[in-house]
Amino acid sequence: MATKKILIIQTAFLGDVILATPLIESLSTSFPSAHIDFLLKKGNEALLHEHPKLRRVLIFDKSKKRKSLIQLIQEIRKEKYDLVVNLHRFASSGLITVLSGAKETRGFSKNPFSFFYSKRFQHSINNGQHEVDRNLSLITDITDIQQRRPQLYPRTSDIDFVSQWKNTPYYCLAPASVWFTKQAPPAVWQYVMEKFDEEGVQFYLLGGPDDHELCEGIKLVSQRSNVHNLAGKLSLMQSAALMKDAKRNFVNDSGPLHIASAGNAPVSAFFCSTTPEFGFGPLSDDSSVIEVKNLACKPCGLHGHKACPKGHFQCGNGLIEAMNL
Numbered sequence: 001m002a003t004k005k006i007l008i009i010q011t012a013f014l015g016d017v018i019l020a021t022p023l024i025e026s027l028s029t030s031f032p033s034a035h036i037d038f039l040l041k042k043g044n045e046a047l048l049h050e051h052p053k054l055r056r057v058l059i060f061d062k063s064k065k066r067k068s069l070i071q072l073i074q075e076i077r078k079e080k081y082d083l084v085v086n087l088h089r090f091a092s093s094g095l096i097t098v099l100s101g102a103k104e105t106r107g108f109s110k111n112p113f114s115f116f117y118s119k120r121f122q123h124s125i126n127n128g129q130h131e132v133d134r135n136l137s138l139i140t141d142i143t144d145i146q147q148r149r150p151q152l153y154p155r156t157s158d159i160d161f162v163s164q165w166k167n168t169p170y171y172c173l174a175p176a177s178v179w180f181t182k183q184a185p186p187a188v189w190q191y192v193m194e195k196f197d198e199e200g201v202q203f204y205l206l207g208g209p210d211d212h213e214l215c216e217g218i219k220l221v222s223q224r225s226n227v228h229n230l231a232g233k234l235s236l237m238q239s240a241a242l243m244k245d246a247k248r249n250f251v252n253d254s255g256p257l258h259i260a261s262a263g264n265a266p267v268s269a270f271f272c273s274t275t276p277e278f279g280f281g282p283l284s285d286d287s288s289v290i291e292v293k294n295l296a297c298k299p300c301g302l303h304g305h306k307a308c309p310k311g312h313f314q315c316g317n318g319l320i321e322a323m324n325l
Contacts, residue, residue: 004082005037007058013255015280017040017041020135021151022132022136026139026145036053036055037057037081038058039057039059042061046236047236049237051153060096076096082103083105085138085139086107094107108121109122121137125302128279130281130283132283134279149264149283158240162238165202165230170202171193171202172204172246172248173189173203174206174249174256175205175218177252178304179306180307181308181315183304185316185319186214190222191323193227207232207256208231240262240263243263246265250268251268252271253276257282261282268287269289270316271289273298273316290322291315291319292318292321297309
């Protein structure tokens with residue numbers, strides 16, 4: 001296959017972009033002379049900034065959806081791609097794919113525009129297959145080698161910046177999530193710090209600017225001088241560089257979980273209302289999942305909720321007991 005120009009599309013959340021990176025690695029290995037581009041949602045571009053295996057990163061500004069969509073389609077058509085691989089399963093990306101003018105288009109059949117793709121593939125959430133493997137299924141017929149673990153490339157400046165926090169052994173804790181029911185309760189993070197506290201060890205609370213207040217509350221309740229709130233102080237790639245060398249990272253079923261996987265960093269993931277059987281579990285060599293088993297109401301949906309539908313949130317409140325089983 002004389003593939004010279006490839007576009008990968010994933011315009012969903014941060015974690016979805018990270019779980020798409022094995023396609024970059026696999027395609028660049030199979031087609032070393034190809035130009036590979038990536039289209040993502042505005043706000044996630046820092047993940048792939050200066051990526052050594054990408055020619056360029058295109059940005060879909062969903063806050064100006066119609067205008068951005070028209071501009072992107074015009075720009076993409078000018079590129080005359082040989083192959084467009086769309087991992088996103090919703091209409092906007094499907095429209096971009098269909099109107100791309102590419103010689104070949106492929107993606108998941110769940111996309112409402114997939115009927116017009118060159119090749120369509122099944123995407124099943126409930127069979128235990130990891131999302132990375134679902135993504136790679138789109139290219140297994142054209143690539144001899146598939147890299148399964150996600151890969152990010154923090155810059156030297158990112159690594160140098162976080163070196164100031166690496167003078168002693170440390171743990172990273174990422175307590176926030178967009179969804180309440182995917183977020184381990186504050187008592188769980190207090191328990192983690194109590195359980196793993198030892199002389200000289202530091203605890204770093206990570207997150208974005210919107211997570212600063214949550215992390216500050218956890219820090220204040222802990223009353224520990226070795227707990228530091230870095231939420232909002234680090235970029236995504238700086239967080240990745242810090243997590244890579246932690247003694248262990250504790251995360252929810254959210255973006256930081258996949259950042260840990262991308263660095264092959266030791267990680268323990270709390271799964272509250274969701275389950276790793278959906279295919280979004282950790283991929284680090286040293287990883288574990290902590291969840292409450294045998295709850296009739298778990299999982300209560302593919303995504304999280306703003307509140308527990310049953311009102312008891314036992315999938316989160318029972319995590320401390322689950323850690324000791």
